Amino acid sequence: MSGVYVHIPFCKQACHYCDFHFSTQLGKKEAMVNALIKEMELRKEELPNELVETIYFGGGTPSVLSNDEIEQLIQTVYSNYGVIDQPEITLEANPDDLSSNRILQLSKTTINRLSIGIQSFFEEDLKLMNRAHNASEAENCIREATKYFDNISIDLIYGIPGMSNDCWKTNVQKALDFGLPHISSYALTVEPRTALKKFIEKGVVPDVDDEQAQEQFHILVDTLEANGFVNYEISNFGKPGYFSKNNTSYWLGKTYLGIGPSAHSFDGQHRSWNVRNNVKYIKSIEARELPNETETLTQTDRYNEYVMTGLRTIWGVSLERITTEFGTKYVDYLNQQSQRFLEQGLLQLTEGKLLTTKKGKFLADGIASDLFFLQ
Numbered sequence: 001m002s003g004v005y006v007h008i009p010f011c012k013q014a015c016h017y018c019d020f021h022f023s024t025q026l027g028k029k030e031a032m033v034n035a036l037i038k039e040m041e042l043r044k045e046e047l048p049n050e051l052v053e054t055i056y057f058g059g060g061t062p063s064v065l066s067n068d069e070i071e072q073l074i075q076t077v078y079s080n081y082g083v084i085d086q087p088e089i090t091l092e093a094n095p096d097d098l099s100s101n102r103i104l105q106l107s108k109t110t111i112n113r114l115s116i117g118i119q120s121f122f123e124e125d126l127k128l129m130n131r132a133h134n135a136s137e138a139e140n141c142i143r144e145a146t147k148y149f150d151n152i153s154i155d156l157i158y159g160i161p162g163m164s165n166d167c168w169k170t171n172v173q174k175a176l177d178f179g180l181p182h183i184s185s186y187a188l189t190v191e192p193r194t195a196l197k198k199f200i201e202k203g204v205v206p207d208v209d210d211e212q213a214q215e216q217f218h219i220l221v222d223t224l225e226a227n228g229f230v231n232y233e234i235s236n237f238g239k240p241g242y243f244s245k246n247n248t249s250y251w252l253g254k255t256y257l258g259i260g261p262s263a264h265s266f267d268g269q270h271r272s273w274n275v276r277n278n279v280k281y282i283k284s285i286e287a288r289e290l291p292n293e294t295e296t297l298t299q300t301d302r303y304n305e306y307v308m309t310g311l312r313t314i315w316g317v318s319l320e321r322i323t324t325e326f327g328t329k330y331v332d333y334l335n336q337q338s339q340r341f342l343e344q345g346l347l348q349l350t351e352g353k354l355l356t357t358k359k360g361k362f363l364a365d366g367i368a369s370d371l372f373f374l375q
């Protein structure tokens with residue numbers, strides 16, 4: 001089974017913390033949609049013997065496309081690849097694009113999952129992050145979406161400078177009150193070359209407080225787990241039956257095709273990534289040349305990736321899989337390196353799988369990098 005990811009590289013305005021690839025020049029939208037269609041046609045041989053089980057529109061802001069443009073892209077997936085019956089088809093959408101009428105119209109398309117970029121229900125947080133929506137749009141669009149969609153996820157950000165733990169608890173509680181089956185939540189990170197980084201350097205915005213982010217992460221985990229959610233990946237919480245199939249397939253190492261500028265693809269052995277520039281992408285596709293670079297993953301790369309993703313999920317890192325797939329050299333190394341984390345109570349070994357404990361979960365990426373095999 002495989003997935004198709006389509007990157008829609010446009011946003012109405014730039015959020016201050018964002019380092020994803022997007023442009024606010026929406027004038028290129030039509031040319032981009034044509035190029036995305038052409039890229040799929042050029043790459044139609046790339047998923048031989050694989051059926052597509054998920055189609056995911058990410059970005060950027062995919063909801064800036066019209067419903068017709070989205071349907072055109074979905075139909076292009078169907079005409080170029082084998083697709084299972086009832087694939088999961090997710091659209092990332094921002095609240096300011098989700099009027100009642102737009103949600104009703106979207107519910108008539110083949111999209112069956114919405115992932116809404118709420119981030120916070122508080123006006124001051126939304127302003128600080130320069131989100132295009134306001135607090136009432138955040139609430140209204142969820143209320144409307146739940147009338148027509150059953151499979152909805154929202155994104156929330158914690159660790160926002162100035163956001164108290166009480167405000168964070170209110171954000172989490174509001175999300176729970178809507179009865180949603182899935183929530184993705186990320187710590188605000190300060191990326192280089194973002195407006196947020198500059199504001200912090202100039203002292204206009206206070207720096208993020210790692211300790212508070214950690215406290216807010218634990219509030220999140222405790223509250224959602226007490227309400228029937230499974231924290232199946234560090235940043236993802238789902239009710240049983242509602243885990244994101246798209247994201248899960250990345251973590252379980254399945255293959256996927258990434259279409260659009262900056263999109264990554266993985267075929268089991270090679271990773272490739274498209275150019276991160278809309279004009280170069282469109283020009284190259286129009287010339288029928290794929291604008292991508294490829295690397296072949298070594299055994300060590302694959303081991304390191306498995307450790308990194310495994311420790312972030314409830315599926316953990318299987319020692320048996322390490323032995324059969326990578327050999328005793330790697331499992332011996334992992335056993336030796338993980339010892340101190342087991343003693344510190346940050347990792348646990350359960351039924352042959354290394355997992356982060358509650359205490360270690362927030363630190364999973366740092367722990368994983370200490371378990372990496374260095375060639």
Ligand code: SF4
Pocket residue numbers: 010011013014015018019020022059060061094117
């Ligand atoms: S809407 Fe999303 S992709 Fe666009 S700037 Fe904001 S965070 Fe980045």
